[in-house]
Amino acid sequence: MVVSTYRIQGATGEWEVVIGLEVHAQVVSNSKLFSGAATAFGAEPNTQVSLVDAAMPGMLPVPNRECIRQAVRTGMAIEAQINKWSRFDRKNYFYADLPQGYQISQLYHPLVGEGSLMIDADEKAGIAEDKVIGIERIHVEQDAGKLMHDQHPTMSYVDLNRSGVALMEIVSKPDMRSPAEAGAYVRKLRAILRYVGSCDGNMEEGSMRADVNVSVRRPGEEFGTRTETKNVNSVRFVMQVIEYEANRQVDVIENGGTVEQETRLFDPGTGTTRTMRSKEDAHDYRYFPDPDLLPLELEDAFLEECRASLPELPDAKRARYVGDLGLSEYNARELTAEVETFARFETLLAATARGIGKPERDVATQVANWALSVAPGVINALGEEANPAFATAEAQAAILDMQAKGEISGGQAKEIFEIVLKTGRTPEEIAETEGLKQLSDTGAIESVIDEVLAANADKVEEYRSGKDKLFGFFVGQTMKALQGKGNPAVVNQILKDKLG
Numbered sequence: 001m002v003v004s005t006y007r008i009q010g011a012t013g014e015w016e017v018v019i020g021l022e023v024h025a026q027v028v029s030n031s032k033l034f035s036g037a038a039t040a041f042g043a044e045p046n047t048q049v050s051l052v053d054a055a056m057p058g059m060l061p062v063p064n065r066e067c068i069r070q071a072v073r074t075g076m077a078i079e080a081q082i083n084k085w086s087r088f089d090r091k092n093y094f095y096a097d098l099p100q101g102y103q104i105s106q107l108y109h110p111l112v113g114e115g116s117l118m119i120d121a122d123e124k125a126g127i128a129e130d131k132v133i134g135i136e137r138i139h140v141e142q143d144a145g146k147l148m149h150d151q152h153p154t155m156s157y158v159d160l161n162r163s164g165v166a167l168m169e170i171v172s173k174p175d176m177r178s179p180a181e182a183g184a185y186v187r188k189l190r191a192i193l194r195y196v197g198s199c200d201g202n203m204e205e206g207s208m209r210a211d212v213n214v215s216v217r218r219p220g221e222e223f224g225t226r227t228e229t230k231n232v233n234s235v236r237f238v239m240q241v242i243e244y245e246a247n248r249q250v251d252v253i254e255n256g257g258t259v260e261q262e263t264r265l266f267d268p269g270t271g272t273t274r275t276m277r278s279k280e281d282a283h284d285y286r287y288f289p290d291p292d293l294l295p296l297e298l299e300d301a302f303l304e305e306c307r308a309s310l311p312e313l314p315d316a317k318r319a320r321y322v323g324d325l326g327l328s329e330y331n332a333r334e335l336t337a338e339v340e341t342f343a344r345f346e347t348l349l350a351a352t353a354r355g356i357g358k359p360e361r362d363v364a365t366q367v368a369n370w371a372l373s374v375a376p377g378v379i380n381a382l383g384e385e386a387n388p389a390f391a392t393a394e395a396q397a398a399i400l401d402m403q404a405k406g407e408i409s410g411g412q413a414k415e416i417f418e419i420v421l422k423t424g425r426t427p428e429e430i431a432e433t434e435g436l437k438q439l440s441d442t443g444a445i446e447s448v449i450d451e452v453l454a455a456n457a458d459k460v461e462e463y464r465s466g467k468d469k470l471f472g473f474f475v476g477q478t479m480k481a482l483q484g485k486g487n488p489a490v491v492n493q494i495l496k497d498k499l500g
């Protein structure tokens, strides 16, 4: 096995990087954490703001059961401790996008305690083996509004649509040791959130973003001082932040300086980070329990309902694909990485197995290869000419069924799929009218084989006296005579029978 350890080579020796991530994930829910206002993305500014979200005096927050349910389900999906008793705290600070003057969050008693998540070995990415990353906690909190500085030459506007939307803050332990591991962690976490349906994981639209904590140390020594780069909104950027920060910190230390604990901002344009605020003006948030809210107490029936609603999760699905369906580790990992991918695969697998009347296991590898490489290959090659709407599960299953029955070859399967993508015609009809079929008519194949054997009587003699290798020659000659359209299984069988 390749053991690849990520190290920064400094002027004075090697450094190890230590990473912990705080991921803010917007909870999928029709209404906000403490109000009935809608959460739909892309609405006109300030059209989804209740009196609670605008912090009108006297308004009281009421916890939204669905938001709590989603956070509990997420906690269960990372095998975390679910705290039946938790409480909300006020995190006080002043900023124009925060009308309350405080954010309702959970510092002292979060809803979800310790859990973990496994990142998968990926040799290409430099991750030698599966690795478990600890998760410290998940707490539930409100999002803030959004300031808009580009609407007016001298004024800033504020959009409160996001004010009060439920977020989960998922805090990892400082267990990651390379940009690749951090990238894999974010991808795996995003996959789990999407499987569970508790967050859409859409980083570009901001429904999932990461605060990236980075420090460096000599391998095996005490942790160094961390910096925290806020609001990083893509996997690639998370990795860039770590790469940049780790190298910057090594330079600082090797040049006799010390790393300051501070909050930094990432500039995607230059791939660098810069100071946003330092420890000196660090916030004192004056956290205290929110007097407007009672502690949350979860009942067993609620917890059971949450557990029962969980789908099969990525690790379990991957193991089942290998164990029950007989797929390779690689195929299983690729197919389970995204919800859309496994959903498409499972639909196609079911349709193919049903069509041909065989157990799923018998056709799983064929369907997996089709879904992961053959079909995308044909679609990409066609580019604009392909109409994705024609790539239905039924059409693809029909092609795979014909191939599994030996009626068409792999090459013909691709040609038929091409025509399907361009025209929407059915595969059976295409195979028939375009002559894209293998010949399986035993009578016709038999007479061709008879001719081949008669024309090569000497070779038949040699074969019968023990030169087994000649079998391939007869197959080749027969196929040539059939212009490549013979069903290989039928050709092989008849040849075997005739040669004795």
Ligand SMILES: Nc1ncnc2c1ncn2[C@@H]1O[C@H](COP(=O)(O)OP(=O)(O)OP(=O)(O)O)[C@@H](O)[C@H]1O
Binding pocket: 018, 019, 020, 021, 022, 171, 172, 173, 174, 175, 211, 213, 214, 215, 223, 224, 225, 226, 228
């Ligand atoms: N020495 C270190 N190097 C890198 N990461 C660290 C180190 N120590 C702690 N971390 C990580 O920093 C993060 C700290 O997050 P946490 O939410 O607990 O506190 P915070 O960042 O101080 O608070 P806030 O939520 O207000 O930003 C965790 O992900 C943790 O793993």
Ligand SMILES: [Mg+2]
Binding pocket: 022, 169, 171
């Ligand atoms: Mg935090």
Ligand SMILES: [Mg+2]
Binding pocket: 022, 211, 228
């Ligand atoms: Mg933080």
